[in-house]
Amino acid sequence: xxxxxxxxxxxxGILGTVIWFVLFFVLIFLYPRLMLSQLIYKIxxxxxxxxxxxETSIRIVxxxxxxxxxxxxxxxxxxxxxxxxxxxxxxGIVRKIDSTIRGMETRFTEFTEEIAGDKSYQEKQEINYGMxxxxxxxxxxxxxxxxxxxxxxxxxxQIAMILQMQLPIIEKIAEGELKGTEAFVNNWPVxxxxxxxxxxxxxxxxxxxxxxxxxxxxxIEGRKCFIMKARGQGPHLGRVDEAIGRVMKKNKIARVxxxxxxxxxxxxxxxxxxxxxxxxxxxxxxxxxIENVLMPKNVPLDCIVVKVGMTEAITPMxxxxxxxxxxxxxxxxxxxxxxxxxxxxxxxxIGNSSGIEDDKSTVEKxxxxxxxxxxKMKAAEKKxxxxxxx
Numbered sequence: 001x002x003x004x005x006x007x008x009x010x011x012x013g014i015l016g017t018v019i020w021f022v023l024f025f026v027l028i029f030l031y032p033r034l035m036l037s038q039l040i041y042k043i044x045x046x047x048x049x050x051x052x053x054x055e056t057s058i059r060i061v062x063x064x065x066x067x068x069x070x071x072x073x074x075x076x077x078x079x080x081x082x083x084x085x086x087x088x089x090x091x092g093i094v095r096k097i098d099s100t101i102r103g104m105e106t107r108f109t110e111f112t113e114e115i116a117g118d119k120s121y122q123e124k125q126e127i128n129y130g131m132x133x134x135x136x137x138x139x140x141x142x143x144x145x146x147x148x149x150x151x152x153x154x155x156x157x158q159i160a161m162i163l164q165m166q167l168p169i170i171e172k173i174a175e176g177e178l179k180g181t182e183a184f185v186n187n188w189p190v191x192x193x194x195x196x197x198x199x200x201x202x203x204x205x206x207x208x209x210x211x212x213x214x215x216x217x218x219x220i221e222g223r224k225c226f227i228m229k230a231r232g233q234g235p236h237l238g239r240v241d242e243a244i245g246r247v248m249k250k251n252k253i254a255r256v257x258x259x260x261x262x263x264x265x266x267x268x269x270x271x272x273x274x275x276x277x278x279x280x281x282x283x284x285x286x287x288x289x290i291e292n293v294l295m296p297k298n299v300p301l302d303c304i305v306v307k308v309g310m311t312e313a314i315t316p317m318x319x320x321x322x323x324x325x326x327x328x329x330x331x332x333x334x335x336x337x338x339x340x341x342x343x344x345x346x347x348x349x350i351g352n353s354s355g356i357e358d359d360k361s362t363v364e365k366x367x368x369x370x371x372x373x374x375x376k377m378k379a380a381e382k383k384x385x386x387x388x389x390x
Contacts, residue, residue, distance in 0.1 A: 032157055035157065036151075036155060036157045036160060039151070040148070040151055040160055043144075043148050043160060043164055046144065046167050046170075046171060047141070047144045047145045047148045049171070050137075050141040050144055050170075050171070050174050051145065053137060053174055053175070053177075053178050054078075054137045054138045054141040057130075057133065057134040057137045057138075057177065057178050057181040058078065058138075059071075060182055061074060061130045061131050061134055061181065062074055063185075064126065064127055064130060064185045065116050065119075065127060073114075074115070074131070074134075077111055077131070077135075078131075078135045078138040079138070080107070080135060082100060082101075082104050083100075084097075084100075085097055085099075085100055094285060094289060094292075097284045098285035098286070098289065101284065101285050108128050108132065109124075109128065112124045112127050121234070122187070122234035123234075125234035125235050125236065126184055126186070126354075127185070128235070129184035129354065130181050130185040133178075133181040133314065134177075136177045136180075137174055137178055140174050140177065141174070144163070144167075144170060147159055147163045151163065169310075172310065172311055173310070173311060176310070176311025176312075176314050176315050179311075179314070179315040179316065180314035182316075183314070183316045183355075184235050184354055187233065187234060187235070187355050188316045188317070188354065188355050188369060188373065189316070189317040189355035189366050189369060189370065190313065190314055190316060190317055190352060190355070191261050191308040191309075191312035191313045191314070191315060191318070191321050192308070192314065192352045193261075193317060193351055193352055193355060194260075194261050194306045194308075194321055194322075194324060194325070194328070195259045195260045195261060195306075195348075195350040195351035196230055196232065196349040196350075196351050196352070196353045197325060197349070197356050197362070197366060198259045198304075198306075198328045198329060198332065198349050199228065199229035199348065199349025200232070200349065200356055200357060200358060200359060200362050200363070201325065201329060201363050202216075202218055202225070202227050202329070202347065202360065203216035203227050203358065203359045203360060204216060204218065204359060204360065206358040206359055208231065209228060209243050209247070210238070210239050210243035210245075211238065211239040211242055212231045212236045212237070212238040212239060213229070213230060213238040213240065213242065214230075214231050214232075214358045215228035215229070215243065215247070216228075216358075216359070220332075220333060220336045220345075221333060221336050221337050222341040222342070223254075223336050223337075223339050223340075223342070223345050224342075224343075224344045224345070225336060225344075225346070225347050226247050226251070226345070226346045226347070227347045228240075228243050228244075228346070228347070228349070229348070229349035229353060229356070230349075230351070230352065231353060231358065232355075232358050232362070233353065233354075233355055233357045233358075233362070234353070235352055235354040236352070236353045236354075237351075237352055237353075238353070240281065240286055240348060241286045241290050241293075243348075244290055244348070245293065252344060253299060253344050253345065253346050254299070254300075254339040254340065254343035254344060254345060255299065255300050255301075255335070255336070255338060255339045255345045255346070256279070256294060256299055256300070256301050256345070256346045256348070257303070257304065257332055257335045257336065257345060257347045258279055258280040258281065258302070258304070258347075258348045258350050259303075259304045259305075259306070259332060259347070259348070259349050259350065260281060260303065260304075260305055260350035260351055261306050261312075261313050261321075261351055262274075262280065262305035262306070262307055263307070263308060263309070263310060263313070264307035264308060264309060269307070269320070270308055270309055270312060270318060270320040270321055271306060271307065271320035271321045271322070272306075272307045273304065273305070273306050273307070273327040273328050273331060274307065275304050275305070275334075276305065277301060277302065277303065278301050279291055279303065280303035280304070280305055281350050282350075302335040302338070304328055304331045304332060304335065306328055307324075308321055316370075316373045316377075317366070317369075317370050317373070318370070318373075318374065318377075319370055319371065322366065322367065325363070
């Protein structure tokens, strides 16, 4: 009897083979469920983290407003959305987009006035743009939560895996939106402010030339230059199309030069500067309308781009990005030289004017702010490292 049992259970025995097959088929059915449970736990944790970040961003804006009773209104407004105009008939789509964006801007201004009517104009702008970043973060958290609930509801391993693979990038973007909220509310320069900073560094005295746009005149390399940027020092983007249109009505322009922040490729250095051709400007509407005016007239378009990381455009300006200022200034002067002496040139600093004043005196002020923020960031990183595994 003992001999028979040893043969059944021994190496290559019938019992061992049966047990192996049973375990194999059990794992076929159980492993996907175990994997799904593990993935759902991980993505659920990320969803909770991003929802917490969204709440934090709202609290930052509420604190700036200084009224606790506006929290519910803020939470309701973070569900605000914009419906893209129909492009089934593409004729006039740019105008429709521009009209929609203007409507969005008006709605933000109205809501800011409603919750912070007693604040100064600059403080209202800080609240306005802080709210925009908070809305972006709230939408990210809602989308992540949507896919988490889909994976849980239908026990779908594929949805969970796709979301889990994308989460490192999504979390990085969400962290950028949170830092952006803090930057706008505190009126700190952000990565996207490098364009307005380059323009401001060339302006001795500015004046308002269009909606939320200021400009000044300077002679650079024997050419008369009209330099413009979004109104500072609070957050603004400005109506660049209107500013260029007004200058071109009164002057014959030989060249247009734009300076903007541009997303770098991974492996490229933040703050590195490159030059190219075209009108460097993100977003919809304005760039298309500007190109429709400039290109039929064959006005040469130069663009100078300061490279920033995926989330650096909206987060506080780093020392690396600030260090691109001298190189960008040199490339602007080189581009100006391409016009003949005596001709007129437009130089536009594209981007958000948060923390950037409207003349060259702002450069030293921004430098101090950037250095202070860099110290805070390094101290926070050092503290985070100390709180590691050990």
